[in-house]
Amino acid sequence: MRVLVIGRTGQVSTELLARLPAAGHEATGLEPPGFDLTDAAQVEAAFARYRPEAVINAAAYTAVDRAEDDRAPAFAVNATGPRLLGEAAARAGVPVIHYSTDYVFDGVKGSPYTEADAPAPVGAYGASKLAGELLLHLAQPRSVTFRTAWVCSAHGNNFVKTMLRSGRERPELRVVADQHGAPTFADDLADAAIALLPRLAAAPAGEDCFGVFHLTGQPYTTWHGFAEAIFAGAAARGQAAPKLTAITTADYPTRATRPANSRLDCSRAAERLGIQAADWRRGLDRCLDALLKETTP
Template identity: 45%
Template sequence: MRVCLVFGGGGQVGRELARAIPPDGWRVEALDRATADITDAAALSAILDRLQPAAAINAAAYTGVDKAESEPERAYAINAVGAGHVAAAAAKHKVPLVHLSTDFVFHDAKGGALAEDAAVDPRGYYASSKLAGEVEVRRRGASHAIVRTSWVFGVFGGNFVKTVLRLAHERPELGVVDDQRGAPTPAADIARTALAIARRLAGPDVGSEHFGTFHYCGAPATTWHGFAEAILAAAATHGHPCPPVRINNEYRTTATRPVDSTLDCGKLARLYGIAQPDWRQGLASVLGELLAGGRGP
C-alpha cells in the first residue's frame, strides 16, 4: 500500500481526506496538529522517515482571517514558515507535495475569472501569509502542485453553511453581503481532487505539466448573499427554518475580503481531467448529513 500523508488532518478538508476513499493501492494517513505540527521541522522529517509516504498533502493552515490581523506572527509561522518546512521535508524525502492555498491571494477578478498567472493582490495578514507559503513551497525544491481553492464548506469544522443554519434558528431575518463574488467549494470535493493530484504526481503517468499552480473551486460563481439563499432554500427541504435573506453591505470585518475571487479552473480540467464541482450538489449532500433525521448542525 502506498501512503498519502496528510498534514492538517483535523481541519475541514483534512477530515474529508481522512474519510475519503483513496485511489486503488493507496491509504491515507491523516495527521492532526497534535501528531504533526508543521512548525516543527525536525518532527516533520522524522514522520516522513517513519511513514515513507509516496505523496503528501498539506491541508494544515492558520485560517483565522480576521484573527490574523491581531496575530500576524502566528499566521506567518504556520502558513509561510510551516508550509516551507513541509516542502523542505518533502524535497528531502523526494515525496511529491500537494499544497492547498487560497483565492485570498487575489483581490478583484473584475467580473472575469482569475487564471493561475494572474497578478496577485493579497490584502491582510492571512492573505499575505498564504501567498508567502506559496513562495516557500516553490523555493524549497519539492515536486509540488499548489492548489488554490475558495469558500470551503463541509460537514466538519466551522464554515459559512453552519453559521447560516445557526442564524436561521436565532433570527427572523438574515442580512448578508452581496458585494463579494466568488465560488463555494465542498471540502469533500477538494479532498478527492487533492488525492487524485497526489496519485498522479507519484505515478508513472506524470509529466512536467502536472506540477505547478492550479485553481480548483465550485461552480457557478455567486455572492455570499446568493450562497446564503441557496443554503436556506436547500435546508428548508429538511424542514429547517428559512427566514428571508436581505442584502446588507454594511457588515464590516476586521480583514479586507477579496471583492471578486472567481477562479478560472480550466488548467486543472485540461491537464488532469478534473472538472469544477457544482457546489449545489455538494451543499445538498452536506445538508443531508448535517440535518438528516432532524439533527441540527
Template identity: 65%
Template sequence: MRLLVAGREGQVARALAARFAGHEVMALEPPALDLTDRASIEAAMQAAAPELVVNAAAYTAVDRAEDDAALAFAVNRDGAANLAAAAAARGLPFIHFSTDYVFDGRKGAPYTEADATSPLGVYGRSKEEGERAVLAANPRSAILRTAWVCSPTGGNFVKTMLRLAAERDALRVVADQHGAPTFAADLADAVFAMAPRLLAAAAGDEGFGIFHLSGAPHTTWHGFASEILAQAALRGHRHPPVTPIATSDYPTRATRPADGRLDCTKITRVHGIAPADWRASLARCLDELIGPPSAGLKEGAP
C-alpha cells in the first residue's frame, strides 16, 4: 500500500509510519507539504503517487488559536479541504482527523455522530468547518473525531505529568472535564484496519463519513493524571499527590468543553473497531518512556 501522510513529526503521523512499516509511506510537513499551498500539495501527490491519503496535520494550539484565527482556519479548514480535493481529483480515499472540541460539552452524555456540533472556541470552529469542507471536497472521506491524544513522542499530557511529577511535590489537575485519553498508536491501528475497505469502496459506502474514536473508559484529566503517576510509580518514578481542582481554578484563554465524551458505537458497527483500553495503552507508552515496571514494584509484589 502507498500512503501519503500530511504531517511527519506529529504524534499520529509518527504512529502511522510505524504501523504501516513494510508499506510505502511518505510523511511530509512544510515546506515539502504545505496544506495552505495547492502547488505544494500537487507536488507531494506526484512524488508519493499514493493509494490512500491521510491528513494527520493540524493547527492544534487551542489557546493561541483565539488570537490567531486566520492561521487556524487556513490549516484546519482550507488546508484540509485542499488536500481532500487533491485526493478526490485522483479518485483516492481520504482520512482526516478531527476533535471532540466540535461539541460544547453540555449534552450530559457521550456524543454520537448524529449530535449537532456547537464549538466553543476558534480551534473547535476551525475543525468543525474543516469537517464540512473535507466531506464537500471528497465524498470518499472518513473523518475520525478523537480526543486527548498521547504517545511517547511529541508534547502531550502524559509527558507533562511525568515532568511535573519530577519537579514538584504536589500537583493540581482539573477534575471536572470529562473525556477519554486516546493513544496515537491506537489511532494508527484504526487507520490500518479501515484502509482495505476504503480503498475498495465507492462514494456512498457506509465506511465513509464521520466516526468517533477515543479510548475507554471515560475519565477526567485528574483521573488520567492519577493513573499516569500510579503506573509511573511502578517504574520507579516519583509520585507526588494529585489534588483535584475545578476548571475555574485553572483559567485558560480558550474555553474547553466540560464533557467531551464520545460514543464510539458507530465505528465498532461499521468498521469492527472497538475503543482501546487507554490504561493498557498508557502502560505501553510508559514502557517506552521510562522502561518496564520494576520487579519489586509490580502490583501485588511482596
C-alpha cells in the first residue's frame, strides 16, 4: 500500500518509516519545513501528489508544558491538523491511524482507564489532543486513534535519553514515584499500526476495528520504577548508575499538571484488533542496545 506518514523525524514516525518498506508498503513521511499539517492546501496537495491508500498521523505538538502558554499552535497541530487529515482522507476514501494520549484523562481514577471512561483533560495539551480525536473521527469515521503514553525510542527526546544523560552528569537523581503508567516503545507502536493497515483498508465504516483504542506497553510502573529499569540495563551495558531517590509530584513542580494515574487498560485493542500491549522491558533492551552502542567509542 501507499502509506502517507505525517511526521518524519519524530519518535513514532521514524519507526514507521523504518519499518513500513519491510512490510511491503511504499511510505512517505512529511513534516516541517516542507509540510505543515495545519495548512489545508498543503494537506490537499499531499493527497493529490502521493495518492495514499492509508494515512498514519504521527505528528503532534508534544511540548506539554509549553502548550500551557502556547495554546494556539498546540490546538492547530493537535486538533485542526487531524480534522484536515480526516476530511482529506474521507474525500479520498482512505483510512487514518492517529495517536492520542493518557493526558485526555485527569488521572484521579483509582484503576486503569478504559475507552468507556469520560475524558477530562487538565491541561492544554490534553485538551488539544482530545479535540483532535473527536474532530478526526467526525471527519473520517474509518479512523483508529491509539491513545498511548510515556513514548520512548532511540530517536528524539524522551525519558530514557534524559535519564541516561542526567545519570552521566550527576551522582544522584530524584525521580517521581507517585505517577503510575506504562512506558511504550515507538517501534512497538509502529508494528501495531503496520499490522492493522490491511484490515483497515478493507473494512467499511462501522466495523468495530475503527474507533479509539488504548495501547501502551506493559506492565504498569512509576517513573521511578522505569528509571530503576533503565539504570539496571545501563549498568549491564557498562555504564555507571547514579543513586535514585524517589520523590513525589509535589517535589517536582511543572508548568502543566501531569495525571497521577496514566494507566490505560489495553484490553479492547487485544480483543477487537488482536494487538497485545508489548512488554516495555523488551523495548527498553532494544533501545539501550541502540543508544549505548552509539556512545561506546
